[in-house]
Amino acid sequence: MSDKAPRYQRILLKLSGEALAGKNDMGIDSGVLDSMSLAIAHLVGLGVQVGIVVGGGNLYRGAALQKQGLVGRVTGDQMGMLATVMNGLAMRDALERRNIKCRLMSALPIGEVTENYSSRNAIRYLQNNEVCVFVAGTGNPFFTTDTAACLRGIEIEANLILKATKVDGVYNKDPNTHEDAVKYDELTFDQVLDQKLGVMDLTAIALLREHNVPLQVFDMAKPNALLHVVMGDSEGTKVINH
Ligand SMILES: Nc1ncnc2c1ncn2[C@@H]1O[C@H](COP(=O)(O)OP(=O)(O)OP(=O)(O)O)[C@@H](O)[C@H]1O
Numbered sequence: 001m002s003d004k005a006p007r008y009q010r011i012l013l014k015l016s017g018e019a020l021a022g023k024n025d026m027g028i029d030s031g032v033l034d035s036m037s038l039a040i041a042h043l044v045g046l047g048v049q050v051g052i053v054v055g056g057g058n059l060y061r062g063a064a065l066q067k068q069g070l071v072g073r074v075t076g077d078q079m080g081m082l083a084t085v086m087n088g089l090a091m092r093d094a095l096e097r098r099n100i101k102c103r104l105m106s107a108l109p110i111g112e113v114t115e116n117y118s119s120r121n122a123i124r125y126l127q128n129n130e131v132c133v134f135v136a137g138t139g140n141p142f143f144t145t146d147t148a149a150c151l152r153g154i155e156i157e158a159n160l161i162l163k164a165t166k167v168d169g170v171y172n173k174d175p176n177t178h179e180d181a182v183k184y185d186e187l188t189f190d191q192v193l194d195q196k197l198g199v200m201d202l203t204a205i206a207l208l209r210e211h212n213v214p215l216q217v218f219d220m221a222k223p224n225a226l227l228h229v230v231m232g233d234s235e236g237t238k239v240i241n242h
């Protein structure tokens with residue numbers, strides 16, 4: 001790797017819950033956690049300020065729980081938000097094992113397990129080179145952790161939102177269900193909204209368009225992909241305003 005400086009000084013990284021499960025159907029894969037924490041530690045070593053939002057799809061999704069008839073939607077969404085807290089606890093410990101200072105900040109107050117989210121405190125911690133892991137999504141049902149990631153990214157004044165997921169970018173249709181799907185290298189938010197491209201929910205995309213914060217979607221399992229994105233190298237799909 002060259003000695004050029006990172007292009008982005010402060011980032012918000014969205015980690016998909018589903019991708020945290022690795023090759024399993026659900027739960028947390030220790031190998032995935034280990035490689036993600038190593039990649040994040042590398043960025044911190046380069047002086048990049050890192051905020052993280054973790055998803056919960058590897059454990060619970062409110063809409064799916066409601067569909068099963070287990071609970072109502074609001075209860076299901078609360079279970080989903082609590083699932084993100086569990087993923088966040090695992091990520092915090094994985095980072096701390098690498099001697100990275102880390103704060104776990106929750107949108108829902110959970111006593112001594114997490115500290116309450118505050119954008120002012122988060123920015124102070126980031127300036128002190130502490131990683132902030134934001135959990136419990138937005139704290140409200142009927143939202144997703146994609147929207148939470150964009151919201152937190154805007155609040156902490158991140159230069160880029162990174163969506164680390166199981167696919168290697170944004171396609172013209174879902175690549176998991178269409179073999180002939182074609183990947184984009186670059187897109188505008190308007191194109192994502194007009195074509196209803198499903199890689200991120202449309203509320204999240206609309207927020208980024210309004211606040212003019214770029215988004216990059218890339219494969220969480222690809223070695224060095226996170227580093228390439230932060231260095232400004234070509235990776236995955238970049239979504240911008242124009
Ligand atoms: N046009 C598209 N381009 C790329 N991926 C798409 C597209 N449409 C739908 N997808 C799907 O979006 C998924 C990415 O979402 P992801 O797995 O990150 O889920 P999430 O809901 O954000 O997180 P979680 O797993 O925590 O619920 C991909 O696995 C892919 O199947």
Ligand SMILES: O=c1ccn([C@@H]2O[C@H](COP(=O)(O)O)[C@@H](O)[C@H]2O)c(=O)[nH]1
Nearest residue numbers: 055056062077080081137138143144145
């Ligand atoms: O702001 C939010 C964020 C999430 N939820 C619930 O949590 C699950 C898991 O989040 P993913 O984005 O799917 O990873 C989600 O399905 C919702 O049920 C929420 O209610 N509010």
